[in-house]
Amino acid sequence: MSESTDLSTGGPTPEGRTPGAVDVGMGTDSRVTSDMFGATFGGDTSGFGGLVRQTPADVGTPRPYGGWFDEFADTLEAVYSGFADAVTKVVVYRDEITVHVKPAKVAEVAQVMRDDENLRFELLSNLSGVDYPSQAERLHVVYNLTSMTYRRRVRLETAVTVEDPHVASVCGPYPTADFHERECWDMFGVIFDGHPALTRILMPDDWPGHPQRKDYPLGGVPVEYKGAQIPPPDERRAYA
Amino acid sequence: MTVTDPYAAAARETTEGRVYTVTGGDWDTIQPSDEEERLVINMGPQHPSTHGVLRLVLELEGETVTQARTVIGYLHTGIEKNLEYRNWTQGVTFVTRMDYLSNAFNETVYCLGVEKLLGVEVPERATVIRVLMMELQRVASHLVWLATGGMELGALTAMTNGFRERELILDVLETITGQRMNPAYVRPGGVAQDLPPGAVEKILDLLEVLRERLPTYDDLLTGNPIWQRRLQGVAHLDLQGCLALGVTGPILRSAGLAWDMRKTEPYCGYENYDFEVPTETTADAWGRYRVRMAEMWESLKIIDQALDKLEPGPVMVQDRKIGWPAQLALGPDGLGNSLDHVKKIMGTSMEALIHHFKLVTEGFRVPAGQVYVAIENPRGELGAHVVSDGGTRPYRVHVRDPGFVNLQSASAMCEGSLIADAIAAVASIDPVMGGVDR
Numbered sequence: 001m002s003e004s005t006d007l008s009t010g011g012p013t014p015e016g017r018t019p020g021a022v023d024v025g026m027g028t029d030s031r032v033t034s035d036m037f038g039a040t041f042g043g044d045t046s047g048f049g050g051l052v053r054q055t056p057a058d059v060g061t062p063r064p065y066g067g068w069f070d071e072f073a074d075t076l077e078a079v080y081s082g083f084a085d086a087v088t089k090v091v092v093y094r095d096e097i098t099v100h101v102k103p104a105k106v107a108e109v110a111q112v113m114r115d116d117e118n119l120r121f122e123l124l125s126n127l128s129g130v131d132y133p134s135q136a137e138r139l140h141v142v143y144n145l146t147s148m149t150y151r152r153r154v155r156l157e158t159a160v161t162v163e164d165p166h167v168a169s170v171c172g173p174y175p176t177a178d179f180h181e182r183e184c185w186d187m188f189g190v191i192f193d194g195h196p197a198l199t200r201i202l203m204p205d206d207w208p209g210h211p212q213r214k215d216y217p218l219g220g221v222p223v224e225y226k227g228a229q230i231p232p233p234d235e236r237r238a239y240a
Numbered sequence: 241m242t243v244t245d246p247y248a249a250a251a252r253e254t255t256e257g258r259v260y261t262v263t264g265g266d267w268d269t270i271q272p273s274d275e276e277e278r279l280v281i282n283m284g285p286q287h288p289s290t291h292g293v294l295r296l297v298l299e300l301e302g303e304t305v306t307q308a309r310t311v312i313g314y315l316h317t318g319i320e321k322n323l324e325y326r327n328w329t330q331g332v333t334f335v336t337r338m339d340y341l342s343n344a345f346n347e348t349v350y351c352l353g354v355e356k357l358l359g360v361e362v363p364e365r366a367t368v369i370r371v372l373m374m375e376l377q378r379v380a381s382h383l384v385w386l387a388t389g390g391m392e393l394g395a396l397t398a399m400t401n402g403f404r405e406r407e408l409i410l411d412v413l414e415t416i417t418g419q420r421m422n423p424a425y426v427r428p429g430g431v432a433q434d435l436p437p438g439a440v441e442k443i444l445d446l447l448e449v450l451r452e453r454l455p456t457y458d459d460l461l462t463g464n465p466i467w468q469r470r471l472q473g474v475a476h477l478d479l480q481g482c483l484a485l486g487v488t489g490p491i492l493r494s495a496g497l498a499w500d501m502r503k504t505e506p507y508c509g510y511e512n513y514d515f516e517v518p519t520e521t522t523a524d525a526w527g528r529y530r531v532r533m534a535e536m537w538e539s540l541k542i543i544d545q546a547l548d549k550l551e552p553g554p555v556m557v558q559d560r561k562i563g564w565p566a567q568l569a570l571g572p573d574g575l576g577n578s579l580d581h582v583k584k585i586m587g588t589s590m591e592a593l594i595h596h597f598k599l600v601t602e603g604f605r606v607p608a609g610q611v612y613v614a615i616e617n618p619r620g621e622l623g624a625h626v627v628s629d630g631g632t633r634p635y636r637v638h639v640r641d642p643g644f645v646n647l648q649s650a651s652a653m654c655e656g657s658l659i660a661d662a663i664a665a666v667a668s669i670d671p672v673m674g675g676v677d678r
Contacts (some may be wrong), residue, residue: 053629054608093609094356120481125614126623128638141623144612144640148483148497151504155612176486179648202313202677211321212636218318218325233325238633 060089107168118168121145127180169194187212253531292673310652339675345617347426353626366430381618389667430556475665486670489620494527525668603632641675
């Protein structure tokens with residue numbers, strides 16, 4: 001509850017303190033933009049809240065991670081010989097652990113995590129992309145692995161540039177990644193090396209561009225409502 | 241001079257008039273019978289048996305499917321992209337339209353994600369109402385599965401009966417939320433409004449009707465030899481195949497693994513409910529039918545218990561920076577803000593008015609970070625990967641829809657079977673294209 005009280009009473013001061021600045025998982029300060037609107041400070045509703053937007057920074061969470069996270073990290077480190085080379089950082093946030101991995105090593109790490117009897121992440125629950133245009137390696141791919149044996153969930157994350165968007169496919173250890181990786185290629189333009197047939201899945205085959213990238217416009221037309229012209233959603237007045 | 245039409249059909253005169261004998265177009269004339277007969281056909285996307293706008297590309301040898309590929313995307317609406325241009329609360333109205341047969345699940349998983357980022361605890365009553373809505377929806381979803389699946393296999397009475405009972409459930413949902421479907425009732429921080437007067441009684445009446453009618457499905461179908469022969473041993477996918485393909489939900493449970501996140505990773509207080517996770521070991525369409533039928537009974541048990549757990553209390557977090565200040569009431573134009581509340585904020589408190597305005601137009605802020613939450617929807621693991629950059633709009637939301645993932649198993653289930661069994665296989669997967677394509 002500490003975070004919520006923080007939001008309701010603490011929150012950013014007009015100078016722009018980060019909400020919940022202790023532990024935000026995405027890191028801080030890598031890109032800060034502020035905005036006039038948004039009162040989160042006490043009863044002040046005059047505006048000028050000083051919105052701080054954040055994108056991930058290059059800092060991991062220091063040990064100990066707490067809970068079973070340490071045991072998990074130790075096991076992975078012990079059984080995976082390339083750990084130091086492949087893993088760039090480990091972030092723990094909101095009771096979830098994220099292991100950041102180099103794009104070429106994802107399949108290797110996934111294979112170890114699936115096969116080792118102390119890890120046993122049998123199920124790839126989810127694979128999706130996130131685009132952070134302010135970073136050099138802006139296209140992130142996120143894998144949510146589930147261990148049915150130990151009832152644990154771990155997230156793998158990797159990042160690539162738009163110019164060289166190659167990630168090792170995890171279709172080998174997890175055949176279920178087939179559709180997921182096709183969607184990620186379709187929506188973000190990430191190329192999964194080793195995927196059996198990386199084609200578009202949701203958009204038509206001849207579609208130009210990758211719609212979920214942040215620089216891809218939402219599109220839309222203005223609509224008339226009660227005599228007034230309402231602009232399309234991406235051109236409407238945005239407060240944040 | 242007479243011109244003879246080379247394409248004219250042979251004709252002869254009879255006492256009844258001229259009779260034409262039309263021939264040609266036979267398969268033998270197109271494909272010599274000594275060569276391998278291989279035919280690629282498109283099934284869908286507009287086909288009554290493909291369970292929505294799903295396109296199946298089937299390679300056939302006679303009646304046997306040698307290869308099957310699913311083609312999706314015909315119902316892609318860019319919901320995830322659209323979410324990034326609306327505030328967190330508005331996001332609910334989008335996610336509810338993904339898997340349109342299980343709205344309450346989409347809304348709940350999205351809200352659980354947002355609440356996890358916010359770090360807020362939802363009031364007990366709101367959680368119980370969410371469980372109530374989800375379980376009602378689970379029964380409704382399984383009934384639609386029975387209805388459409390039955391129709392695809394030729395059991396039209398299953399369709400009329402299934403939709404009839406489902407409509408009764410939707411009536412109750414309409415009483416509670418104001419809409420049959422896509423209600424955007426679950427909101428970050430709780431639910432939009434409390435249960436209206438009479439809702440509990442309506443649910444109790446509904447339970448009575450359902451308890452009376454669910455056994456009639458058994459009477460109609462379970463012992464029916466045609467139904468059995470259409471499903472038993474069809475669309476086989478064993479446990480190993482399920483796990484490799486990431487299949488969850490009734491398909492996984494029909495292969496013998498009692499993996500149900502209400503039990504394995506309880507959320508919304510499911511650990512306090514007494515219910516079973518039905519499983520089968522046949523790993524075929526029949527097992528999935530049995531699992532879903534049994535699950536409806538378990539859902540009814542949960543609804544009963546949820547009604548007992550309903551204690552008076554708030555249904556939205558008391559944090560005024562998150563919960564909308566609205567005091568909804570039934571107005572002359574349907575649902576709206578209560579006049580007393582409008583009078584109060586307009587007449588006595590300038591700050592309350594501004595606060596209301598800003599919270600509604602601008603929305604609340606969600607601390608930066610990413611979370612993944614997963615719940616058990618009627619089709620399997622429904623997950624939401626929610627990313628915030630600290631702003632009032634989602635930075636990125638990805639919904640892991642079980643229909644999308646489970647559909648990958650269609651090829652494994654169909655290949656080598658008869659084309660009629662491919663229909664049974666897709667029906668047993670129960671994909672909802674709104675969720676598959678998003």
